[in-house]
Amino acid sequence: MAGNGGETTWCFSQVKGTLEDDVTEADLISCVEFNHDGELLATGDKGGRVVIFQRDPASKQCVPKKGEYNVYSTFQSHEPEFDYLKSLEIEEKINKIRWLKKKNQAHFLLSTNDKTIKLWKVSERDKRVTGYNTREEGGRPRDPTRITQLRVPTVRPAELMVEASPRRIFANAHTYHINSISLNSDQETYLSADDLRINLWHLEITDQSFNIVDIKPANMEELTEVITAAEFHPTECNLFVYSSSKGTIRLCDMRAAALCDRHAKLFEEPEDPHARSFFSEIISSISDVKLSNEGRYMMSRDYLGLKVWDLRMETKPVETYPVHEYLRSKLCSLYENDCIFDKFECCWSGDDQRLMTGSYNGFFRVFERGAGGGRRGELTLEAARDAAARPRQPLRARRVAATAKRKKDEISVDCLDFNKKILHTAWHPHESIIAVAATNNLFIFQDKF
Template sequence: MKSPSNVMRQSSLTKLGSIINTAVNKRAGNGDIQWCFSQVKGTLEDDVTEADIISCVEFNHDGDLLATGDKGGRVVIFQRDPISKNSIPRRGEYNVYSTFQSHEPEFDYLKSLEIEEKINKIRWLKRKNPSHFLLSTNDKTIKLWKVSERDKRVEGYNTKEENGAIRDPACVTALRVPTIKPMELMVEASPRRIFANAHTYHINSISVNSDQETYLSADDLRINLWHLEITDQSFNIVDIKPTNMEELTEVITAAEFHPAECNVLVYSSSKGTIRLCDMRSAALCDQHSKLFEEPEDPTNRSFFSEIISSISDVKLSNSGRYMISRDYLSVKVWDLQMETKPIECYPVHEYLRSKLCSLYENDCIFDKFECCWSGNDSAIMTGSYNNFFRVFDRTTKRDLTLEAARDIAKPKTLLKPRKVCTGGKRKKDEISVDCLDFNKKILHTAWHPSENVVAVAATNNLFLFQDKL
């Protein structure tokens, strides 16, 4: 029999636990919190040039830097504003830190092919010294960039003038001791490594390994393993190219390393499958260790089934226990210990199922939406059309449809949940599925690693939202 004091202690502990859980859920989930506008970056004109369209978004490991790549081959890095970071409550505000041209358009003379400068992916390396390092890739070439600060300069050289001109040795009559003077802060981005000529097809993924020494790059049919210090050699670890290309039935769509186990990687395919490979079992990972595939529902079978089941993105959770996959209509959560079916499935825009024919005709059905985890894996975010993006709370099972729109571009403006109606009668604040703008689409999103700050790329604008505390 329990003593009254033990019962009271247990009761108080239970209450304390529920209070803590509620606080955690409010900070990390989304059904219980409200989102508000923080910032928008980019021009607000209607005439958008193709080069300005954002093609990838990525926070670094502590969330202090946010990088975007665009179709013009540029990388723009934003830095967290120190005042906003330390204010109470915290604000998710970022300022431009560095802008540089990462890739230029090229021409493959052997195949008579133009190689776009568009940045397909950016991945940060964990910080080891005052400089920052990131990998960026277009369709063919991966580059390692070093981003460093300089706020001091050396004056009083013996062999050259202050403007850099070399002095005539005959004019040097006395020795000078160089001095270090403060200068205006300058951020320099310099290419440290160029990894080229290893992919026949377009690179769709890069992923840095947890050992921070190697990384993978994936194209439609192969995955290569690189060492960050070696540019002229890579190891082909997955090859699904058939002997006869007419027998080709699937392509690789995304690949990623496990966040903690350096020997494990996953890759998704256009057939709606995800394969987990263990590099310890064989040098060539053609034989997967696990295959994650959901049996198709015969009632939903249609001409478009194969297209919409293609997985456009796969992301392992920060804990390494789960992964999410994004197909055209839904986001699925998988447990790495269970291959048979996903443990959670969230419809993103099920109302488009009746519109697949017109989406096929305008090529929207081939859009590749990305997805991302919140910092503590309790929520998921992905994009949709009409500049809508969806946030799913795994704890409360609630979901939100929010819009990255210009008319809310005032700090701390609360985001109103949006609803799409499919029937004839439309309620207030609802939008008809026939009125959706399919030219406005949120393909790229990123979530701050430890706070409820999200970055959403809407064409040429980068929207930043945060929770309303």
């Protein structure tokens, strides 16, 4: 995957967002998601806004294809709220976006903040009706005494308008902050997860949900773990997985019982007692879990690495990929500045052969499965402003030196900027196009081959 001089087959395509240093908290991107055919790409931010980008038609026709997107629609999904009973502010920040499969001309997506999930319809309107009998063209009512003939309204072309309207609002079902939503393969139900509970919803019913997992102890002082992520199986509508802060993943089967407190499988890697430290439990907490597109494998992200599990083998992961092992010596300072609690997401390529996740200093990692490990099968790339000045130029592979001695093209671990976090990434479902959220900017890269 790397070429001469450290160049890779990945190249810069686009960057969306301002490149100014003065960035407000509300502008920070908090989630990124392609729809099922990759024609649309949605981002949510801390200000409660959803921005949808559409694939540029011309970019698909040229050879080789380009991964270029234009702004399609922008709307305010959530507003800040206040819970007067608990004297608690509810942020407008969008935690997750999930697309429904397209069934007609309109697009549908779910978005959620900490408490409320909304189903949005995004539709186009490029025609207008003219020639009403009872109203003038501007919408003003006509004087009935002056109507002397019957007019037949006609439909005429108009400037394209994209409208986003909320179709359902699913609220008041979570005591704690929602960290995950996942659509079922039946496209009729979905789950939402918070720290202690997972609820099952029907897309047509807003006033009730079924509690399918509840790990809240009778005495909260006995609480030992929380739910960190949950996802439905991509093809088996009765299966779902959820991860915990203890580094475990549970596979549940809804056919076994209405309340899935007893898991069907438990995926957990035995801890090496010799490597145990004060930070062991924190860095083993799983921040994201994603099932592969074909459904056999599962990827989990903890603080320092990625693990790939075979759903048929619970005892240990079949593949392990260190993301930034050089930070192990920095855990004390990362604990002091709270970076050790960052929640990194991960994603699969459309063919399940590559994995991607983020790191610090604007770096993100791409791993090629079955490459035998080593640097041939892994890449460290950077979402940086200087790439925006070189469209369609190959990205340079970056390397970090864990010790004071470093080579000419390496970056010292002491020089990393921990404010430049790549927490959210997404991979096009069919092509080698990736979207990377870096603070308030959305970088789009593509494999030039």
